[in-house]
Structures are given as C-alpha cells and as structure tokens.
Amino acid sequence: MFDINTIVRENIKSLQSYKVWRDDYLDNNEAVFLDNCENNFGSPLGLGYERYPSSSQSKVKEAIANYKNINSNQVTIGNGSDELIDLLIRCFCEPKEDNILVCEPTFGMFKVYAQLNNVNVLNAPLVKETFLFDEQQILKAVATHTKLIFICSPNNPTGTSISIEQLRTIASNFNGIVVVDEAYIDFSEKQSAVNLIAEYSNVLVLQTFSKAWGLAALRVGVAYGNPSIIEVLNKVRPPFNINSNSQELILNALKKSSIKDTLVESILKQKIYLENELQQLSFVKNITESDANFLLIEVTNAKQICDYLLEKNILISNRSSLLNCENRIRISVGTEKENKQLITLLKQYN
Numbered sequence: 001m002f003d004i005n006t007i008v009r010e011n012i013k014s015l016q017s018y019k020v021w022r023d024d025y026l027d028n029n030e031a032v033f034l035d036n037c038e039n040n041f042g043s044p045l046g047l048g049y050e051r052y053p054s055s056s057q058s059k060v061k062e063a064i065a066n067y068k069n070i071n072s073n074q075v076t077i078g079n080g081s082d083e084l085i086d087l088l089i090r091c092f093c094e095p096k097e098d099n100i101l102v103c104e105p106t107f108g109m110f111k112v113y114a115q116l117n118n119v120n121v122l123n124a125p126l127v128k129e130t131f132l133f134d135e136q137q138i139l140k141a142v143a144t145h146t147k148l149i150f151i152c153s154p155n156n157p158t159g160t161s162i163s164i165e166q167l168r169t170i171a172s173n174f175n176g177i178v179v180v181d182e183a184y185i186d187f188s189e190k191q192s193a194v195n196l197i198a199e200y201s202n203v204l205v206l207q208t209f210s211k212a213w214g215l216a217a218l219r220v221g222v223a224y225g226n227p228s229i230i231e232v233l234n235k236v237r238p239p240f241n242i243n244s245n246s247q248e249l250i251l252n253a254l255k256k257s258s259i260k261d262t263l264v265e266s267i268l269k270q271k272i273y274l275e276n277e278l279q280q281l282s283f284v285k286n287i288t289e290s291d292a293n294f295l296l297i298e299v300t301n302a303k304q305i306c307d308y309l310l311e312k313n314i315l316i317s318n319r320s321s322l323l324n325c326e327n328r329i330r331i332s333v334g335t336e337k338e339n340k341q342l343i344t345l346l347k348q349y350n
Contacts, residue, residue, distance in 0.1 A: 004232065007175075020055035038052065078222070100121055100150060102124075107155075131155070135162075151180050154185065176202065186260070204229055296329075
C-alpha cells in the first residue's frame with residue numbers, strides 16, 4: 001500500500017504553508033481590506049486590479065472538479081503545468097540523492113526542472129522507431145531512490161500514448177508517484193488516467209488549458225490526484241500563483257466547453273488532411289501515429305526543410321537532437337488556411 005509519508009522530503013513535512021485568511025471575505029461587500037499592504041486608492045488601470053487574487057482558488061477548483069466529476073480536494077492549480085512539475089520534484093526529491101525517471105524522447109521540462117533542483121534523471125527510452133511505451137522496461141529502470149516517474153501521454157514530440165493497463169502495471173509495482181502528463185489528452189480517443197486516481201493513490205495526472213482549450217496565454221495547468229498528494233503540493237505552491245484574470249477567464253471558459261469540443265473537432269479534421277498530404281511528398285519517409293494535435297515526421301533532411309520553411313516565415317520544430325529522432329520534424333496542426341499554405345510550399349520544395 002502506497003504511503004505518501006515515505007517519499008515526502010522531511011523539510012516539506014515540517015513546512016508550515018503560507019496562510020491567506022482573507023479568502024473567506026472576498027465576497028463580502030462590507031469587508032475593508034487593510035491586511036496586505038495594497039494600494040487601496042486603485043491603479044493606472046482603475047479599481048479592481050489593486051487586490052491580490054484568491055489564494056485558495058476555491059471557485060476555480062470547484063468548477064474544474066465539477067467538470068471532471070471529481071472532488072475539489074483532488075485538484076490543485078499551477079502557473080502552467082511547468083510549475084506543477086517543479087513543485088513535484090521539490091516536494092518529493094532530495095537534491096543529490098533522489099532521482100526521477102522519464103521516457104525519452106519526451107517533454108524536455110521534466111529534465112530541466114530536475115536539473116534545476118539538483119536531482120538525477122533516469123531514462124527508460126520509448127521503443128525505437130515506433131516510440132511506444134514499454135512498461136516492463138520502465139519498471140526495470142527504477143532505482144532505489146526513484147521518487148517520480150514522469151510519463152507524457154500523448155507524448156511530446158511523438159504523439160504516442162500509454163495504455164491504462166500499462167499504467168496500472170506501473171502504479172501497482174512502484175512505491176513512488178506516477179505522474180501522467182496529459183497536456184494533449186483532449187485530442188485523443190484514449191482513456192484519461194484521471195480515471196485511475198480514485199483507485200491508485202500514487203497516480204497524479206497533469207492537464208492544461210493551453211492546448212485544446214486554446215488558453216495558453218493564461219498559463220493555467222491542473223493536477224488531479226489523491227488528496228494526500230494535493231495537500232503536499234498546496235503547502236508548497238506560492239499563495240498567489242494564478243492571477244485574478246486567469247481565474248475569472250477559466251471560469252468563463254468552463255461554461256463554454258462545447259466550443260472547445262468544436263475546436264478540437266476542427267483540429268482533428270485538419271490533422272487528417274495534413275497527414276494525407278504529407279504522405280504524398282517524396283522526402284517524407286515516415287509519420288508516427290499521433291494522438292495529439294501534431295505530427296512527428298521522418299524526412300530526408302530535417303534541417304534543410306526547417307530552414308526552407310523559415311525563409312517563408314513558417315516555423316516548425318526540428319526534433320533531430322532528441323533520442324532516436326534523427327531527421328524528424330514536428331508540425332503542429334494549424335488552421336485550414338495555414339495547413340494549405342504549408343503544403344503548397346512543401347510541394348514546391350519537393
């Protein structure tokens with residue numbers, strides 16, 4: 001049975017979180033706020049911006065929890081998923097002693113935040129060529145001081161996914177936290193790992209409003225997990241990490257989730273078009289099957305193609321420097337107009 005107290009850093013256990021008492025009075029029109037040294041006269045932008053945002057973020061958490069059909073104590077919010085990745089490593093990994101495990105090629109920020117926190121990184125590579133996950137290789141790669149396994153699914157940059165059955169195997173045989181980064185899950189037909197958090201207390205799922213919701217400018221990421229993990233993250237996260245405007249706009253967006261669904265449908269339709277057109281180009285050798293809103297494409301000369309498109313003011317991503325990704329480019333699915341412009345130029349290059 002997983003016990004979170006066995007992996008939390010000792011200094012985090014004894015940490016007293018920063019309390020913001022005013023959250024209980026934010027909706028009280030008669031309350032006078034003289035507690036946080038703010039500029040009560042207002043701002044160059046007028047009244048309303050002078051106040052710190054809600055620290056508890058209770059309204060947003062409750063709205064997100066209702067949308068996901070879970071409890072609000074299973075939710076915490078980060079300034080993008082990046083902040084949540086950083087918090088997880090800081091909470092559970094002792095510098096110079098513990099390590100995290102990743103499956104390369106994958107999202108680079110897992111390794112960046114581990115290095116920033118002086119934590120070692122182990123690797124259980126995806127299967128070469130297919131870029132599929134191998135749960136047995138992942139478990140074999142676990143070492144004595146492995147506290148966190150980071151699994152990006154659908155994975156960036158490959159678009160490949162891990163199955164729920166594979167996650168069950170990993171979670172059942174690992175005495176640490178299995179972190180499933182589902183930034184692109186809305187584009188996939190695969191089942192979300194959020195369905196596992198009630199069953200496995202050591203599964204934590206990261207999602208974001210940056211991709212399918214189209215709200216990257218707001219910088220809002222969400223962690224779903226057992227209340228015991230969420231409680232630890234809430235102790236460490238900065239009290240005002242999500243600004244007032246972002247909180248309000250997320251509440252508004254959740255009321256319009258059908259629009260998000262329509263946008264996803266449009267993206268997936270364009271993805272089919274893009275893949276069909278790319279397969280007809282002579283320099284395209286292979287396209288990895290993708291559950292995300294992008295395609296990883298093996299080409300004859302990645303740098304040459306990227307440079308050619310850049311001259312035409314079209315930016316794509318050369319992923320050749322990543323493990324087993326030589327001469328592979330990643331192309332995000334754009335609008336119909338953008339995709340047709342891209343294909344026209346690639347046909348001219350061809």
